[in-house]
Amino acid sequence: xxxxxxxxxxxxxxxxxxxxxxxxxxxxxxxxxxxxxxxxxxxxxxxxxxxxxxxxxxxxxxxxxxxxxxxxxxxxxxxxxxxxxxxxxxxxxxxxxxxxxxxxxxxxxxxxxxxxxxxxxxxxxxxxxxxxxxxxx
Numbered sequence: 331x332x333x334x335x336x337x338x339x340x341x342x343x344x345x346x347x348x349x350x351x352x353x354x355x356x357x358x359x360x361x362x363x364x365x366x367x368x369x370x371x372x373x374x375x376x377x378x379x380x381x382x383x384x385x386x387x388x389x390x391x392x393x394x395x396x397x398x399x400x401x402x403x404x405x406x407x408x409x410x411x412x413x414x415x416x417x418x419x420x421x422x423x424x425x426x427x428x429x430x431x432x433x434x435x436x437x438x439x440x441x442x443x444x445x446x447x448x449x450x451x452x453x454x455x456x457x458x459x460x461x462x463x464x465x466x467x
Contacts, residue, residue, distance in 0.1 A: 348368065348369045348370070349368055349369060349370060349409065350368075351365060351368060351406060351409065352409050352410060352411050353405050353406065353408070353409055353410060353411055353412075353413050354402060354405050354406065357402060360378075360380070360382075361382075361383075361395065361398065362375075362377065362395075362398040362399060362401070362402040363375035363376055363377035363398070363399040363402050363403070363432075363434065364376055364377070365402075365406055366433075368406055368409070370409075371407055371437055371438035372407055372435075372436070372437045372438070373403045373404075373406035373407040373409070373435070373436045373437075374403065374433055374434070374435045374436075375399055375402050375403040375406065375433070375434050375436075376431055376432065376433045376434075377395070377396075377399045377431065377432050377433075377434075378430075378431050379391045379395065379426055379427065379428050379429060379430045379431070379432065380428060381428050383395045383428065384428050388427070389427040389428045389429070390425055390426070390427060391425075391426040391427060391428060391430075393420075393422055393426070395426075396420075396422065396426050396432065397418070397420055399432055399434045400418075400420060400434045400436070401415055401418065402434070403434035403435065403436035404418075404434075404436045406436065407436035407437055407438050408438060
């Protein structure tokens with residue numbers, strides 16, 4: 331289907347990322363995540379949850395940072411310079427705490443060239459965030 335894992339995690343010494351980011355070039359990676367895989371219609375973004383994101387004495391991280399991670403992955407899966415999020419749905423399945431590393435995987439599931447006054451495209455991306463497996467390297 332062309333959405334295979336065509337890219338490699340950045341910094342692990344494999345082949346370079348298969349496509350360059352065309353959107354969100356000035357994003358704060360420490361707050362919204364760093365792309366580790368980027369291919370046509372596919373993106374993986376990882377975020378290290380820091381003390382800066384904590385909202386209480388238990389180390390709970392504000393959900394807005396988790397949402398920002400998912401949004402960043404979705405925008406990179408679309409990877410158009412003017413992509414804008416028009417709507418989203420998110421379900422938090424577990425609390426996120428400082429010190430965790432989350433990964434959001436997004437893949438393009440639909441593209442509709444809308445016939446509208448603005449001639450804008452409509453895209454849909456599916457995103458799943460999870461804690462990545464511990465590194466064995």
